[in-house]
Amino acid sequence: MNISLLTQRANIYIEKNKFHLAKKDIDNAYSVFKNDPDLLLARGSVYYILNQTRISKESWERCLRINPNQLECREKLTNLFCVVRHPNCKLMIDTLSLITNGIIPSSFIVFLKEMKEYELAMNLLHNRITRFPEEKETLSLLSIIYSDTTSSNNFLDLELADKYFNKIIDLYPNDNRVYYNFGKHKQNLSAYAEALDLYSKSIKLNSSNKQTYYNMGFCEMQLSNYLNAINYFSQAIDLDNSFLLAYHARAYLYNLTNDKDKAKIDWKNCLMLNPSYIPALEALSQ
Numbered sequence: 001m002n003i004s005l006l007t008q009r010a011n012i013y014i015e016k017n018k019f020h021l022a023k024k025d026i027d028n029a030y031s032v033f034k035n036d037p038d039l040l041l042a043r044g045s046v047y048y049i050l051n052q053t054r055i056s057k058e059s060w061e062r063c064l065r066i067n068p069n070q071l072e073c074r075e076k077l078t079n080l081f082c083v084v085r086h087p088n089c090k091l092m093i094d095t096l097s098l099i100t101n102g103i104i105p106s107s108f109i110v111f112l113k114e115m116k117e118y119e120l121a122m123n124l125l126h127n128r129i130t131r132f133p134e135e136k137e138t139l140s141l142l143s144i145i146y147s148d149t150t151s152s153n154n155f156l157d158l159e160l161a162d163k164y165f166n167k168i169i170d171l172y173p174n175d176n177r178v179y180y181n182f183g184k185h186k187q188n189l190s191a192y193a194e195a196l197d198l199y200s201k202s203i204k205l206n207s208s209n210k211q212t213y214y215n216m217g218f219c220e221m222q223l224s225n226y227l228n229a230i231n232y233f234s235q236a237i238d239l240d241n242s243f244l245l246a247y248h249a250r251a252y253l254y255n256l257t258n259d260k261d262k263a264k265i266d267w268k269n270c271l272m273l274n275p276s277y278i279p280a281l282e283a284l285s286q
Helices: 003-015 019-032 037-049 053-066 071-083 089-099 106-114 118-131 136-146 158-171 176-188 192-205 210-222 226-239 244-256 260-273 278-285
Strands: none
Touching (some): 053 071, 071 106, 118 136, 136 158, 210 226, 244 260
């Protein structure tokens, strides 16, 4: 049995989404030889795809015991730990950073941001931006952290946030996500007119995001443009007829504009989605 050929064929099967054929080759190879790092890497990958993460973890850990410098096994294991919110996620990222001289994939920096490890996240982002000055993911993370108003974020800087948002737009003018993120940033600052302008540009590039329409409705509501707001909430509902918050917002505005019958219908829609939804129960009891 040629372990190398079986491993190569399994990787081809994985690329072609033929996961059970890949698993068959991996299992045959593993039954004979359990200490090949490339085989263990592939074994962990196919079992991860098949949602058998315990075997993935065992495979990648065994891979690293045999060869601690097998970078792909380390990245895969680190990603697994972070995805399942394992307590050692940050420690694994620290170790990976040391091995790679501080240059790690931006996906790991996202985990650090989620854990509110802002200082380490920013250090690693600056390492990446030095080497990859126009990388969209890195620029996006910088813009998001500089605009993050969380109390534990000491890197909040509105001027730098604007700088990086605008740089992404200059480099990637057809990316709807940057307009959305920039719009959300302006919305959080109560700059509703600016937010609406950015959301409108996002919609032109991607008209299927219900949250964009909902946010536009919220901004119009804050500007007392109630009919516009109702229209945007309605468009969000058209995209997802189970969007409870959009029904709530529209019911509130119908009530505010004295359209009681439509308000009642939307409150009832809320209860169809969540029979114990307190705002709807209170509104209908009045």
